[in-house]
Amino acid sequence: MAAVAVVGYGTVGSGVVEIIETHREMLQKKTGKPVYVKYIVDIRDFENDPYGDKIVKDFSVVENDPEVETVVEAIGGRRVAYEFTRRALAAGKNVVTSNKELVAYHAVELFELAKANNVRYMFEASVGGGIPVIRPMSQCLAANEITEICGILNGTTNYILTRMITASLSFDAALKEAQALGYAEADPAADILGHDACRKICILASLAFGTQVLPEEVKIEGITNIAPEDIAFAAAKDCRIKLLGRAKKLENGKIYISVSPFLIPTSCPLSTIDGVFNGVMVHGDSVDDCMFYGRGAGKLPTASAVVADVIDTLRTCGDDRRIEWTAGDSIVSDCRKVAHRYMVRVNGNTDAAYAAAEKLFGEIEVIPCSSVSIFDGAFITAEMAEEKLLDTVEKLTAAGVEVKNQLMLM
Amino acid sequence: MAAVAVVGYGTVGSGVVEIIETHREMLQKKTGKPVYVKYIVDIRDFENDPYGDKIVKDFSVVENDPEVETVVEAIGGRRVAYEFTRRALAAGKNVVTSNKELVAYHAVELFELAKANNVRYMFEASVGGGIPVIRPMSQCLAANEITEICGILNGTTNYILTRMITASLSFDAALKEAQALGYAEADPAADILGHDACRKICILASLAFGTQVLPEEVKIEGITNIAPEDIAFAAAKDCRIKLLGRAKKLENGKIYISVSPFLIPTSCPLSTIDGVFNGVMVHGDSVDDCMFYGRGAGKLPTASAVVADVIDTLRTCGDDRRIEWTAGDSIVSDCRKVAHRYMVRVNGNTDAAYAAAEKLFGEIEVIPCSSVSIFDGAFITAEMAEEKLLDTVEKLTAAGVEVKNQLMLM
Numbered sequence: 001m002a003a004v005a006v007v008g009y010g011t012v013g014s015g016v017v018e019i020i021e022t023h024r025e026m027l028q029k030k031t032g033k034p035v036y037v038k039y040i041v042d043i044r045d046f047e048n049d050p051y052g053d054k055i056v057k058d059f060s061v062v063e064n065d066p067e068v069e070t071v072v073e074a075i076g077g078r079r080v081a082y083e084f085t086r087r088a089l090a091a092g093k094n095v096v097t098s099n100k101e102l103v104a105y106h107a108v109e110l111f112e113l114a115k116a117n118n119v120r121y122m123f124e125a126s127v128g129g130g131i132p133v134i135r136p137m138s139q140c141l142a143a144n145e146i147t148e149i150c151g152i153l154n155g156t157t158n159y160i161l162t163r164m165i166t167a168s169l170s171f172d173a174a175l176k177e178a179q180a181l182g183y184a185e186a187d188p189a190a191d192i193l194g195h196d197a198c199r200k201i202c203i204l205a206s207l208a209f210g211t212q213v214l215p216e217e218v219k220i221e222g223i224t225n226i227a228p229e230d231i232a233f234a235a236a237k238d239c240r241i242k243l244l245g246r247a248k249k250l251e252n253g254k255i256y257i258s259v260s261p262f263l264i265p266t267s268c269p270l271s272t273i274d275g276v277f278n279g280v281m282v283h284g285d286s287v288d289d290c291m292f293y294g295r296g297a298g299k300l301p302t303a304s305a306v307v308a309d310v311i312d313t314l315r316t317c318g319d320d321r322r323i324e325w326t327a328g329d330s331i332v333s334d335c336r337k338v339a340h341r342y343m344v345r346v347n348g349n350t351d352a353a354y355a356a357a358e359k360l361f362g363e364i365e366v367i368p369c370s371s372v373s374i375f376d377g378a379f380i381t382a383e384m385a386e387e388k389l390l391d392t393v394e395k396l397t398a399a400g401v402e403v404k405n406q407l408m409l410m
Numbered sequence: 411m412a413a414v415a416v417v418g419y420g421t422v423g424s425g426v427v428e429i430i431e432t433h434r435e436m437l438q439k440k441t442g443k444p445v446y447v448k449y450i451v452d453i454r455d456f457e458n459d460p461y462g463d464k465i466v467k468d469f470s471v472v473e474n475d476p477e478v479e480t481v482v483e484a485i486g487g488r489r490v491a492y493e494f495t496r497r498a499l500a501a502g503k504n505v506v507t508s509n510k511e512l513v514a515y516h517a518v519e520l521f522e523l524a525k526a527n528n529v530r531y532m533f534e535a536s537v538g539g540g541i542p543v544i545r546p547m548s549q550c551l552a553a554n555e556i557t558e559i560c561g562i563l564n565g566t567t568n569y570i571l572t573r574m575i576t577a578s579l580s581f582d583a584a585l586k587e588a589q590a591l592g593y594a595e596a597d598p599a600a601d602i603l604g605h606d607a608c609r610k611i612c613i614l615a616s617l618a619f620g621t622q623v624l625p626e627e628v629k630i631e632g633i634t635n636i637a638p639e640d641i642a643f644a645a646a647k648d649c650r651i652k653l654l655g656r657a658k659k660l661e662n663g664k665i666y667i668s669v670s671p672f673l674i675p676t677s678c679p680l681s682t683i684d685g686v687f688n689g690v691m692v693h694g695d696s697v698d699d700c701m702f703y704g705r706g707a708g709k710l711p712t713a714s715a716v717v718a719d720v721i722d723t724l725r726t727c728g729d730d731r732r733i734e735w736t737a738g739d740s741i742v743s744d745c746r747k748v749a750h751r752y753m754v755r756v757n758g759n760t761d762a763a764y765a766a767a768e769k770l771f772g773e774i775e776v777i778p779c780s781s782v783s784i785f786d787g788a789f790i791t792a793e794m795a796e797e798k799l800l801d802t803v804e805k806l807t808a809a810g811v812e813v814k815n816q817l818m819l820m
Contacts, residue, residue: 132550
């Protein structure tokens, strides 16, 4: 018998209990022993819960029960989750989590604590919800040097952008719709400002490049300033605007890492990922581009990834296949020095405005777009570093052409 | 030191040697020991080969060398590859392969032989080339009951169909182009008739449903009868035609399995997979839809999947995580009884033809398409089993309306 404890009985935690309890036969077949949820830890009361007999309020019951082999941490955040994870590992129990914040900030010390106690700390569900990403990257692509990761890592923002593109909604209208459907929270800041995607790209970059990258090192830009006019000009250029987490190895050995909206050509599979779906594209030196696609959030998809890790902890015997990284000097390069092409949207679709832009930017590619108002124009620049772009935008403004937005091309 | 032998020095075999020999440091980091290619077995002569000193002609050298831990079988086919795989496993060596034909036909006995000798038989590269599919399905989706697999599993046919769609080429012209570019062989039969995709969907179905499915049990239809008019009518219906390997659990507990061209709605991510790329969509009861995308063939992508398996065989110690299935009574249902909607293309875009069709098929949906000649019409039927469809098509022909093609909708 293998006893599992689920700590935190919210959306993900209840999904984990549901999958384990309704797939008992399958889990026994895959682990070689019966698997069951022995405890559910939550300080709240749950009346008439079908698994009410398993609920305890005190984590130390789990900590002190030698029968519990694996603890699922489904609390979230960095406070209680951090403390309980440390205590579980120290008590010789494997810990499985979907907590991207805790993994992004504290993975290295938790890996070390797990190793010292001969147990494992696993986190497949922390990125991409139910989509297999962590294990494929570390095992299936093990023969590759990974050079770039590029992902739509947040379903809320992808839903909003998709609705702006397909239904011509404004940002505000699309956000309200997402909230009404339960895809966005009442306080949507963590999603729309890019912080959620930031934690996930940090985890992927740390895994791919072997050294911890912290959220504070990442340049973050959300989607709040994307206007319908940006969407329209992007479409005229055969592109769609998506919020991407990107991490790319540079020639100087360091990495470019950012969370930003990008114009993606419609020929790129990432451009076709719509609604709440997520997708992660990985470039390896041998395999070229691979992409993993699916539901990046939600009760059962996320719980399915958690339970896959639970199965792994229960059937592993003497295997030292650890998925981890180490701390070290920062590997993050100065983003402002990395060159991109930009779409610059200006106030006025006139020859005079484009002539002024050409004078300052050098060669530009004007985007013809009859479907946007005559008060908007847009052009694509040559490759230039962000600091140069900002400097030139300032000069263009001084020359009397108002710049309304600038967005990078992928 | 871990010694590897590569048997068969063709495209994949030479890619494997290249990756192992140029990524030594990375392999050592991942396996905990230096990894090197000790032997390359091939009966052919290779003049001035950089790894010429490793080439031997006699497989028994490998078989009798206790230092060789893992053998890469990159011969292909079912004759010599079968014999050498058996001998290697019997000699206590792990075997890693990209040989879909051997896996599709002989996996069960090879799994048993591997287990009896306490070694492993691994085959990630046999489906989807470099795309991680086998391991994600069996490990990351372990908490799911998989209910459907649907994949673009053959790059040659996908290239041909893509060119027919995007460049309006005929089948013959697209095939010639694929041959000129090296994407299709001089004798393209195994690809264009669907046999290659068939072996792959057999492997995926066997893995997902736990019981061996043999290629002979699968209904196969290639792409040779797809005409530009089919492509045009599909486009008018917002669909693209792709060759799909499909395996789906039915209510009767058995499975539907086929290799056939399908009309796929452009809203489905599979429809956007173009050129030589492959994609596999998997539906699990908890995770919903996931998709894995990438290069389904080619020297380095395929070799990268082989080497990932090699790494796995070398670092596993005492782990019994076997990826396998067993033989058993056939789980394949009679395909002709499974209902689909069909696009039926007829000779003549006239009211009379559609009226005749409506009389026999019941309600139909005529596809308006001004870009196709007036000699072609097409309509979508309600759901019906294949045997009913064929019967009704016969009646329509008897009523004077020539049926030019019929294609299933996904």
